[in-house]
Amino acid sequence: MSSARSVVHAKNLKIGYSKKAVLAQIDNLEIQQTEIVSITGESGLGKTTFLKTIANLVKPIEGTLKTFDSAITDVRGRIGYIPQKLGLIKHETVFSNVLAGAICNESIWRSITGFHEEKIIDRVQEAIKQMNLEDKIDESIKRLSGGQQRRVAIARTIAQNPELILADEFLSELDEKTAENVWKTMLDYVHANSITLIIVEHNTGRAQMAERCFKLEKNEKLNCSILKENN
Amino acid sequence: MINWKRQKYSIFLASMAIFTYFVFNDIVDGDWKSLENSLDNLSVFFHESLWPPNWKVIEAQAYPVCERNSDFLCSPAYIGISTTLKIAFVSTCLGFIISLPIAVLSSRNLNNDLIAIPFRYLLAAMRTLPSILWALLFVITVGLGAVSGVLALTFYTVGYLGKLQYEAIEGLASEPLDAARAMGLKKTEIVQRVVIPETGNNLISQLLFMFEYNVRHGSIIGIVGAGGLGYYIPTYLKYFQYDKIMALLIILFFVVVIIDLLSMKARSYFIDDATFKSPSLFENIFRGK
Numbered sequence: 001m002s003s004a005r006s007v008v009h010a011k012n013l014k015i016g017y018s019k020k021a022v023l024a025q026i027d028n029l030e031i032q033q034t035e036i037v038s039i040t041g042e043s044g045l046g047k048t049t050f051l052k053t054i055a056n057l058v059k060p061i062e063g064t065l066k067t068f069d070s071a072i073t074d075v076r077g078r079i080g081y082i083p084q085k086l087g088l089i090k091h092e093t094v095f096s097n098v099l100a101g102a103i104c105n106e107s108i109w110r111s112i113t114g115f116h117e118e119k120i121i122d123r124v125q126e127a128i129k130q131m132n133l134e135d136k137i138d139e140s141i142k143r144l145s146g147g148q149q150r151r152v153a154i155a156r157t158i159a160q161n162p163e164l165i166l167a168d169e170f171l172s173e174l175d176e177k178t179a180e181n182v183w184k185t186m187l188d189y190v191h192a193n194s195i196t197l198i199i200v201e202h203n204t205g206r207a208q209m210a211e212r213c214f215k216l217e218k219n220e221k222l223n224c225s226i227l228k229e230n231n
Numbered sequence: 232m233i234n235w236k237r238q239k240y241s242i243f244l245a246s247m248a249i250f251t252y253f254v255f256n257d258i259v260d261g262d263w264k265s266l267e268n269s270l271d272n273l274s275v276f277f278h279e280s281l282w283p284p285n286w287k288v289i290e291a292q293a294y295p296v297c298e299r300n301s302d303f304l305c306s307p308a309y310i311g312i313s314t315t316l317k318i319a320f321v322s323t324c325l326g327f328i329i330s331l332p333i334a335v336l337s338s339r340n341l342n343n344d345l346i347a348i349p350f351r352y353l354l355a356a357m358r359t360l361p362s363i364l365w366a367l368l369f370v371i372t373v374g375l376g377a378v379s380g381v382l383a384l385t386f387y388t389v390g391y392l393g394k395l396q397y398e399a400i401e402g403l404a405s406e407p408l409d410a411a412r413a414m415g416l417k418k419t420e421i422v423q424r425v426v427i428p429e430t431g432n433n434l435i436s437q438l439l440f441m442f443e444y445n446v447r448h449g450s451i452i453g454i455v456g457a458g459g460l461g462y463y464i465p466t467y468l469k470y471f472q473y474d475k476i477m478a479l480l481i482i483l484f485f486v487v488v489i490i491d492l493l494s495m496k497a498r499s500y501f502i503d504d505a506t507f508k509s510p511s512l513f514e515n516i517f518r519g520k
Contacts, residue, residue, distance in 0.1 A: 057409050
């Protein structure tokens with residue numbers, strides 16, 4: 001096995017949407033390759049914002065955040081992000097949605113003109129097959145159940161072949177059995193492909209299935225939340 | 232006791248009514264008597280000059296020479312309406328193609344304000360001039376005829392449609408955009424894979440609305456020489472042939488009603504929560520499975 005390398009490294013990080021309203025403070029956090037990490041905490045403490053900061057969707061207010069041992073520059077295809085509401089294109093088919101993930105692995109020219117390489121199409125079909133969605137391949141997202149939609153979101157991430165997956169409460173609104181199935185599928189995939197997984201999870205039971213669990217807790221003195229590791 | 236909070240809408244409406252009265256009073260300079268005879272005048276004008284309509288407008292005209300073998304196909308009504316429809320169709324399509332990239336650049340959820348705001352001003356400037364003034368401008372620069380009409384309505388369409396489009400784009404849910412950005416997709420890819428598919432129904436609905444709009448305005452711009460139905464109106468006015476104008480307006484009314492109905496039916500298939508909907512070939516063609 002290759003020696004583990006840092007995938008996320010945060011130091012003295014302050015996150016939020018403005019300097020006057022810091023949501024959370026992360027003093028020191030290092031997440032290694034292949035680790036499965038969960039972040040819990042009450043609503044409004046900054047879990048989603050932290051995930052978005054790692055995904056480079058929100059700029060840090062203060063401190064340093066490095067992904068893949070370097071400052072975030074071009075991360076095309078390296079980070080897979082599954083938002084709480086999945087972020088699927090509702091008017092498009094399963095195939096088109098999964099293809100949106102796979103195109104990260106080809107040139108922009110091919111992606112825009114639609115002259116996809118054969119391996120990209122194979123990758124899309126393989127990801128759809130892995131999620132048992134072959135019979136839904138041309139179905140519109142709107143017509144799928146909640147569980148099927150979540151499997152499409154995972155298939156999109158699989159087709160993307162990222163090194164780091166960020167999943168924001170992506171099992172919410174699912175019944176217990178479906179949630180367990182989707183969770184197991186995700187775990188099998190990340191284990192088999194040495195991928196780092198960071199999930200924001202409200203369900204403490206599932207959160208504790210991760211290798212490392214962190215919790216965002218309100219700190220009255222600092223007037224923001226701080227990240228603590230649960231041992 | 233009156234609960235003022237609960238009566239806020241009534242108070243607002245009453246205040247607006249009073250305010251409107253004072254503004255109108257200012258317009259008529261307090262002399263309401265000038266309006267007294269207007270209804271009578273309208274009635275006299277209607278019976279003496281407008282009614283009955285003169286249906287000679289659906290007969291062949293003497294000039295310019297028409298070589299079609301049907302009287303109707305050479306009539307001012309047919310030539311005027313068909314030119315208006317052609318102007319509206321071409322200008323709507325051209326306007327759509329030009330406005331979409333500008334709308335993308337004007338959207339604040341895709342660009343920062345430094346880019347978005349100048350493009351918004353550009354669209355606002357194009358909207359500021361009414362279509363008839365654009366027509367006047369192009370008649371002066373390009374010359375009389377339908378080409379000026381096409382250019383005038385294209386410019387107005389870009390301004391108007393561009394605004395509707397960037398509002399639709401800004402109304403997009405943030406999650407699909409976030410997922411695409413986190414993946415590292417470039418802006419062009421995000422527009423192609425997320426923005427257009429997610430706003431597609433709205434964009435087509437707006438396009439159909441704009442076509443209706445351009446048919447109505449395409450019939451007016453001819454007054455300044457930009458082709459279409461309005462081209463005949465100044466001549467009829469000049470010779471006091473109001474009954475012919477009445478006949479043209481009645482024909483235009485029915486054409487607009489038919490286009491409205493077809494467009495409303497077509498648009499209903501592109502709006503998710505439309506109430507006016509029934510399964511048809513349209514759905515099978517455009518919506519897939």
